[in-house]
Amino acid sequence: MPRMPSAERRRQLTEAAIRVMARDGVAATTTRSVCAEAGVSLSVFHYCFDSKQALLESVITAITEHSVTLVREALQPKATLQETVRAGFQAYWDHVAAHPGEHLLTYELTQYALRHPGFAHLARRQYALYSDTYTELIEQLGARMGFVLRVPVPVLARYLAAMTDGLTLQHLVLRDDAAATAVLDAVAAHVAALAGEETAPARSGPVSSGPAGW
CATH class of the missing domain: 1.10.357.10 (Tetracycline Repressor, domain 2)
Structure with missing residues (x-):
């Protein structure tokens, strides 16, 4: 997976979360589903969002x-x-x-x-x-x-x-x-x-x- 600045990675995950939440709803959205949408690992997610x-x-x-x-x-x-x-x-x-x-x-x-x-x-x-x-x-x-x-x-x-x-x-x-x-x-x-x-x-x-x- 190519490295990118943390701010850009946060934007990537945020946009992925918007797509997942719009599709599945806020309550049904999980960190795993956001990571799957963004194509990143859970460790990357937790590095960007606490x-x-x-x-x-x-x-x-x-x-x-x-x-x-x-x-x-x-x-x-x-x-x-x-x-x-x-x-x-x-x-x-x-x-x-x-x-x-x-x-x-x-x-x-x-x-x-x-x-x-x-x-x-x-x-x-x-x-x-x-x-x-x-x-x-x-x-x-x-x-x-x-x-x-x-x-x-x-x-x-x-x-x-x-x-x-x-x-x-x-x-x-x-x-x-x-x-x-x-x-x-x-x-x-x-x-x-x-x-x-x-x-x-x-x-x-x-x-x-x-x-x-x-």
């Missing part, structure tokens, strides 16, 4: 980063803040449409953490990560576009985290692309209005690939 908690935290962070990386790339300033925010939402939602099992896993991770003694801090960490990510994106976009919000950044960050979290779960249940798109259009307009920008009317009708997130 507990299941450490693995789950790495999984939560990696799943969040998967979609956030796409959003960062999509958040290029456009003619209006509303258009810019909407593009970020679309990048997120394209990831939801392409990887529904991965997003479904995030809710299972929350439930697992809350139901198992000693793991609840992972659920808190998960939702703090969502808010922190939105805070970072809002501040970066504000610096680039020069807008001033009418609400504190942490409040908007929690609002957007709650919106995308709830809308994603609703979509996984209902699979209604048009309804989700309408909500995301409305939220993009709301964010722009909170920055004092006059907003365009929400679009109507279906969108090609399904909803969006920022």
Whole structure:
């Protein structure tokens, strides 16, 4: 087996764990099944992770980063803040449409953490990560576009985290692309209005690939 840096090996095992958990569920996932998926020995796993908690935290962070990386790339300033925010939402939602099992896993991770003694801090960490990510994106976009919000950044960050979290779960249940798109259009307009920008009317009708997130 070729040697690789420990950080890269951790990423390899984390991505393998995401695939196994999305397929088999969190409770049924074992270190052996993750190692089999990654093609490594148990000794390699235990060298990288000292507990299941450490693995789950790495999984939560990696799943969040998967979609956030796409959003960062999509958040290029456009003619209006509303258009810019909407593009970020679309990048997120394209990831939801392409990887529904991965997003479904995030809710299972929350439930697992809350139901198992000693793991609840992972659920808190998960939702703090969502808010922190939105805070970072809002501040970066504000610096680039020069807008001033009418609400504190942490409040908007929690609002957007709650919106995308709830809308994603609703979509996984209902699979209604048009309804989700309408909500995301409305939220993009709301964010722009909170920055004092006059907003365009929400679009109507279906969108090609399904909803969006920022």
